Amino acid sequence: MSQIIEIGTQKEKTSVWDEYVPMVTSGRSTTMYLTDYIAAPANYNELVHRLNNAYIGDEFVFVINNGGGDANAAFMLVNAMERSNAIIRGKLSGIVASAATIITMACNTIEVAPYTQFMIHNYFHGTQGTGNQVKEYVNFTDSEFRVAVKELYAGFLTEAEMNQVSNDDKELWYGAEETGERWANKKKHDMEVTNEN
Secondary structure: OOOOOOOOOOOOOOOHHHOOOOEEEEOOEEEEEEOOOEOOHHHHHHHHHHHHOOOOOOEEEEEEEEOOEOHHHHHHHHHHHHHOOOEEEEEEEEEEEOHHHHHHOOOOEEEEOOOOEEEEOOOOOOOOOOHHHHHHHHHHHHHHHHHHHHHHOEOOEOHHHHHHHHHHOOOEEEOHHHHHHHHHHHHHHHHHHHHHO
């Protein structure tokens, strides 16, 4: 008796729930589920395309229960969210950590479910190459991530907390209530910056 085993074939996708980022559209509202690791940027091409081509009055709801992942994918999503004509709402539950918090910061509004755990920390990565290449890349990444932390978390974190993340590699954990309070501080800060300009 012989068996034929197909190696490298992908399961046929028969449902929206089979997608890495399930997206459900009803009218002018699209709900997407960021409930798996923030993976390589290519996993978010369709979402970025939709955000970039949204009209005023469209709405995107990001359901976020995610432990984080690739910061470069998160930055790609943040750029699309900030350029989008759509209103971006975040619905947070479970754990929202690392790169998932970066995405959260680009939402226009958020809802924080009870028992949500929100964690911000410094970047984590590995690299290889010659000694000087590694040194240059790490120094560059460190410098750029410090800028990102200051811009993305402005109003949500204090200057001292930003330094704890960037300089001391400290993880900052917040529960649902404190996350909501800090979000209100961020929106107040954002409004003040807008009024100054």
